[in-house]
Amino acid sequence: MIGVDVGGTKILAGVVGAEGVVERHRELPTPLESQAALVDGLEAAVRAVLDEDIAAVGFGIPSRVDQRTGRVEGRAVNVPLGGIELPKLMSERLGLPVAIENDANAATLAEFVAGAGRDVRSLIVLTLGTGCGGGAVLDGALFRGWAEFGHMVIVEGGEPCFGTCTGRGHLEAYVSGSAATRDAQRAFGPAADAHRLVRLAQEGDQEAVAILDRIGRHLGTGIGSLVNLFDPELVVIGGGFAAAGDFILGPAAEVARVEALDPAADRIRIVRAELGTMAGLIGAGLIAFEAAA
Amino acid sequence: MIGVDVGGTKILAGVVGAEGVVERHRELPTPLESQAALVDGLEAAVRAVLDEDIAAVGFGIPSRVDQRTGRVEGRAVNVPLGGIELPKLMSERLGLPVAIENDANAATLAEFVAGAGRDVRSLIVLTLGTGCGGGAVLDGALFRGWAEFGHMVIVEGGEPCFGTCTGRGHLEAYVSGSAATRDAQRAFGPAADAHRLVRLAQEGDQEAVAILDRIGRHLGTGIGSLVNLFDPELVVIGGGFAAAGDFILGPAAEVARVEALDPAADRIRIVRAELGTMAGLIGAGLIAFEAAA
Numbered sequence: 001m002i003g004v005d006v007g008g009t010k011i012l013a014g015v016v017g018a019e020g021v022v023e024r025h026r027e028l029p030t031p032l033e034s035q036a037a038l039v040d041g042l043e044a045a046v047r048a049v050l051d052e053d054i055a056a057v058g059f060g061i062p063s064r065v066d067q068r069t070g071r072v073e074g075r076a077v078n079v080p081l082g083g084i085e086l087p088k089l090m091s092e093r094l095g096l097p098v099a100i101e102n103d104a105n106a107a108t109l110a111e112f113v114a115g116a117g118r119d120v121r122s123l124i125v126l127t128l129g130t131g132c133g134g135g136a137v138l139d140g141a142l143f144r145g146w147a148e149f150g151h152m153v154i155v156e157g158g159e160p161c162f163g164t165c166t167g168r169g170h171l172e173a174y175v176s177g178s179a180a181t182r183d184a185q186r187a188f189g190p191a192a193d194a195h196r197l198v199r200l201a202q203e204g205d206q207e208a209v210a211i212l213d214r215i216g217r218h219l220g221t222g223i224g225s226l227v228n229l230f231d232p233e234l235v236v237i238g239g240g241f242a243a244a245g246d247f248i249l250g251p252a253a254e255v256a257r258v259e260a261l262d263p264a265a266d267r268i269r270i271v272r273a274e275l276g277t278m279a280g281l282i283g284a285g286l287i288a289f290e291a292a293a
Numbered sequence: 294m295i296g297v298d299v300g301g302t303k304i305l306a307g308v309v310g311a312e313g314v315v316e317r318h319r320e321l322p323t324p325l326e327s328q329a330a331l332v333d334g335l336e337a338a339v340r341a342v343l344d345e346d347i348a349a350v351g352f353g354i355p356s357r358v359d360q361r362t363g364r365v366e367g368r369a370v371n372v373p374l375g376g377i378e379l380p381k382l383m384s385e386r387l388g389l390p391v392a393i394e395n396d397a398n399a400a401t402l403a404e405f406v407a408g409a410g411r412d413v414r415s416l417i418v419l420t421l422g423t424g425c426g427g428g429a430v431l432d433g434a435l436f437r438g439w440a441e442f443g444h445m446v447i448v449e450g451g452e453p454c455f456g457t458c459t460g461r462g463h464l465e466a467y468v469s470g471s472a473a474t475r476d477a478q479r480a481f482g483p484a485a486d487a488h489r490l491v492r493l494a495q496e497g498d499q500e501a502v503a504i505l506d507r508i509g510r511h512l513g514t515g516i517g518s519l520v521n522l523f524d525p526e527l528v529v530i531g532g533g534f535a536a537a538g539d540f541i542l543g544p545a546a547e548v549a550r551v552e553a554l555d556p557a558a559d560r561i562r563i564v565r566a567e568l569g570t571m572a573g574l575i576g577a578g579l580i581a582f583e584a585a586a
Contacts, residue, residue, distance in 0.1 A: 228444035
């Protein structure tokens with residue numbers, strides 16, 4: 001199968017086996033001028049790795065997906081994609097079955113099949129990057145709903161959300177890389193960002209440690225809520241800002257145990273994702289198996 | 294099928310048809326002395342409506358259920374039930390297939406099949422009673438996870454939760470009947486409760502209206518979060534405190550639209566449940582169809 005991870009700067013396309021192994025992959029810049037240019041770019045990315053053995057293609061896109069219609073809903077984050085039935089369109093262009101999923105849902109499936117969750121039957125994933133994405137596998141099956149975990153309110157009337165979201169106090173506004181950059185800039189000036197915040201903490205800067213602790217506690221609030229909804233065996237934290245590691249995961253676990261209902265409080269396990277930047281591509285490839293079935 | 298709704302003061306048992314029609318039902322007091330007495334009481338309630346046409350029995354219980362094992366998890370609210378495999382036990386006693394579900398999940402299925410959600414394919418239900426229960430139907434199927442929507446954090450570090458929950462700022466601590474009673478007592482003294490609060494608002498008391506408005510806004514926060522997770526066609530509000538009607542549903546809709554992601558913000562529909570106190574019994578009966586299959 002071919003999996004395609006559609007990002008704001010690059011498109012990753014690769015050939016993915018049933019166990020989530022990537023056989024080969026290519027990286028192309030994302031055309032951002034128009035939706036037509038982007039769709040051409042997606043086709044080109046697929047053709048760059050296509051051969052006659054490929055039975056289907058899966059796309060992971062930074063947008064919500066209505067699985068009933070295959071429609072890309074709302075506006076995709078950072079890419080000109082919205083309101084089109086991408087599976088139908090790409091299937092006509094490629095002459096192959098096509099499936100699509102939200103990129104965070106795809107990454108969740110990848111961690112379940114080939115990453116940190118390979119030994120469990122249920123998990124939730126939170127991806128801390130520019131935004132905060134999420135996904136769940138329940139009783140062995142990917143939850144195909146929106147799963148926009150980053151847009152749960154955790155602080156009523158709190159920090160405004162990023163991008164086009166009109167909400168306040170959403171998890172994303174506290175635990176994403178963008179939120180960490182905002183907090184770092186408030187403390188250390190306009191040149192600081194999430195990376196520098198983590199580096200400062202690693203060097204022993206107590207203010208940086210305290211900021212990450214606070215971020216971790218917000219993360220724990222979100223995890224506690226999600227545990228009460230989904231009761232997962234495992235909570236997986238991915239995305240670039242997961243590099244903050246135990247500076248955020250320690251306090252997160254502590255708070256999650258207080259907010260989670262009995263008996264989940266005693267058994268919550270929070271770990272880091274294993275597949276890194278390849279999770280989206282692998283997940284998109286795994287989604288394709290479904291289109292081929 | 295027989296459905297049994299296990300409440301803190303009474304057990305409702307009834308014969309339920311495939312479309313959720315209750316053919317006959319009985320009400321017995323809930324034995325609260327011990328788990329053994331309660332289990333005897335459940336058997337007696339079933340036998341009170343049992344005849345030879347019954348193929349299976351479903352129980353709706355005020356506790357979390359691990360559907361992998363059939364185990365009643367944590368401690369049930371208000372009834373001495375916990376740590377037992379109720380389906381196995383009752384099946385041996387009754388000589389019939391037995392299924393169990395959380396009572397709010399059962400009520401959700403009932404509203405989907407026979408109540409406010411009969412014309413949609415997906416919905417979420419929030420039940421505002423002593424606590425705040427929740428459930429979801431997604432693409433025509435009941436979500437069998439915990440779905441403890443009342444235990445999402447909406448105000449970090451906020452009001453302490455009720456009962457044995459150690460969390461703070463959970464939805465239940467703001468929108469349940471118990472929360473309304475607490476707010477009413479703060480405003481109108483120890484004799485006030487949720488019923489009086491609603492009555493005062495209906496009589497035009499501006500302080501009561503303002504309190505219900507605030508509760509409704511908290512409810513809207515929770516609904517917004519849930520919409521971002523599940524993207525339901527319909528949001529159904531049930532339970533005794535749903536009697537507050539538009540005093541809470543109006544502000545709830547307003548806030549939910551701000552917190553929900555595009556395009557859900559434009560299409561959220563919030564309505565009142567239709568099955569009242571029979572929802573749990575009907576849902577338990579519908580769960581039984583699954584055990585019989």
